[in-house]
Amino acid sequence: xAGVTQTPRYLIKTRGQQVTLSCSPISGHRSVSWYQQTxxxxxxxxxxxxxxxxRNKGNFPGRFSGRQFSNSRSEMNVSTLELGDSALYLCxxxxxxxxxxxxxxxxxxxxxxxxxx
Amino acid sequence: xxxxxxxxDQVNVAEGNPLTVKCTYSVSGNPYLFxxxxxxxxxxxxxxxxxxxxxxxKGSYGFEAEFNKSQTSFHLKKPSALVSDSxxxxxxxxxxxxxxxxxxxxxxAGTRLAVHP
Numbered sequence: 001x002a003g004v005t006q007t008p009r010y011l012i013k014t015r016g017q018q019v020t021l022s023c024s025p026i027s028g029h030r031s032v033s034w035y036q037q038t039x040x041x042x043x044x045x046x047x048x049x050x051x052x053x054x055r056n057k058g059n060f061p062g063r064f065s066g067r068q069f070s071n072s073r074s075e076m077n078v079s080t081l082e083l084g085d086s087a088l089y090l091c092x093x094x095x096x097x098x099x100x101x102x103x104x105x106x107x108x109x110x111x112x113x114x115x116x117x
Numbered sequence: 118x119x120x121x122x123x124x125x126d127q128v129n130v131a132e133g134n135p136l137t138v139k140c141t142y143s144v145s146g147n148p149y150l151f152x153x154x155x156x157x158x159x160x161x162x163x164x165x166x167x168x169x170x171x172x173x174x175k176g177s178y179g180f181e182a183e184f185n186k187s188q189t190s191f192h193l194k195k196p197s198a199l200v201s202d203s204x205x206x207x208x209x210x211x212x213x214x215x216x217x218x219x220x221x222x223x224x225x226a227g228t229r230l231a232v233h234p
Binding site for chain 1: 163220
């Protein structure tokens, strides 16, 4: 079974630009979450999507947004990039919430490393 | 609010010696606890989880964790460390609301494990 796939793996942008990151979850997983990882703040939850709906959102400004498609693939977008947005962005997939078989573990992709200059 | 704490930024151990990486938690209700490992420039890999049942949980790569309810701890252990175990280890607790159905993990700050030959 293929794992979580994130693209691109590495990218460099300049301040003020915008970026879109893509995530394909494990087949059969309908929940996709995004996390930001930085040396100073650690792993911070961005948002979670299920059935094309955002179910939960972390404490990030409106410049950070996401969406999920009918095939469960997800994208996140960051507009008006700032230097502090440089981070590893991790996508994770999991079984749908509410299922008895869902014990909550997340399965992570390799991440997209964003550098903002 | 759910939280986890990893009191050690770094743990150093000699190859062949037992290792322990500490984690304490604070939750309302029954905790769902997880350990993940991260190698450089990679995503997080799931090691093991505690949901219910035996307090000693066995996971991948020879790791195990001991759930202690009275001490609210979930320490990661391995009887004999390998140099290849050197990585960043994260403890996490599930933040889940059935009514909302969302999946979210709250991570500790991480502990860097260095195994010396």
